[in-house]
Amino acid sequence: MINKFFELDKEIQRRIVEVIIFASEEPIPLNKLTELIVSNSELSRLENTSTPNHQSESEHLEQYILNLIDEIQKELEQTQRPYTIIEVAGGFTFATRPDYGKILSLLPSFRNKKRLTKAMLETLAIIAYRQPITKPEIEEIRGTNSSEIVNSLLDKNLIRIIGRKDTPGRPFLFATTNEFLKLFGLNSLDELPNLNEIKSFVNEKNRADEITLKIEFEQENKIDSEQDATE
């Protein structure tokens, strides 16, 4: 907690926010960041002087910190730093700017580091949308053995075991990790592509195929019958 944070120079305020994000190993959520900066005593003092509504006050503070982050981002861009602050996996963290990230990806130890195969993506997609899910349930959807893929996803720390299902055999339940969100640039699971949209897209496509096939079939029949008639 920083004493009299709001009485500090704005420049210093920005540096404080920046250094906390820098020091945090994992993306730091906004409310946590705010909590760290604003002491309780200060919070209560602010509450007494302004609106008595606690909720709106803390929201107001978060918005203030958010503005500071926005200013830091602009500074980093103006000074052409190769990194910036992004919001991912429910918090703020430093990340490379894509242009410079490309350079990192050329380094030998980065090549193929987190390369995902089709099978892995498929399995990840199933786990992401159906979590918590067991291996037999994954295999039911994929129609094929998925042990190795699940293991390699565990190795890559993209999924984790969160418990066991109360069914015969008590199989492990798998869920995605923060690492998964970070790798896919998602702030939360809500940002996953909408499953219902994809569902209706697939169904529409299938129906459209069905209709065109029917029309083709009918036309062929028509031609056949016409030919029969002429013959």
Place this chain on the structure above:
Amino acid sequence: MFKIILPVFEGPLDLLLYFIKRDELNIYDIPIARITDEFLNYIRLMQSLDIEPASEFLVMAATLMEIKAKMLLPKEKIQKADNEQDPRQQLVDRLIEYQIFKEVSNAIEKKYNENQNFFFRGIFENDIQEIASKLKTLKPTNVLELAKAYYFLIHKTEDEVKEIKINKLKIEDGIDYIVSIMKTEKQVSFSKICSGYSLPYKILFFVAMLELIKQKKIYAYQSEFQSEIILFSTSNLSN
């Protein structure tokens, strides 16, 4: 030499979807006989290339043939069995669900590619760990290993230190001893030689006796099985 390029399928459902797409089949009205033949041909192709088809392909082949068999039953009979589903329904449902997740995986792959060049702090950690494990000074460990180490440590100190006495018995010594007795007595029983000595010495004397017999310095006589062995010296003994 010839080369065969086989598309990679993620399993039997993937293969079926491939057939449906390639032949522009209607997923809601799959020509089951045709697709079963295609599927079985593919399995035969795999076998002819010495690829063992995974068991799930065989399960799917069986499922397809079961559906095919059901479809061959006269229709009236099926309708009598109250509201029985199209035998293909379950397969179609699974195919569509799989299709949806294939589509989803394409969508998240796009996300992944867009995000490819964002790197976070700490990405070198694995490399550092690798280097450390190569140095063998800082091996990554876990609680279990720690507990094991502790267990062995505790049990090591509990064991009292035992001294192992090594009796350096040499056959030559045994031979010398027997020879020294036999020089004064021409005939002696084995039990007399051994009297007063512990088991290791008795074994030593027995081996020494065999050696002396082999060297034809003595010969042994036993009146019957398990009876007393009597040793006689020969003229070779004194040499």
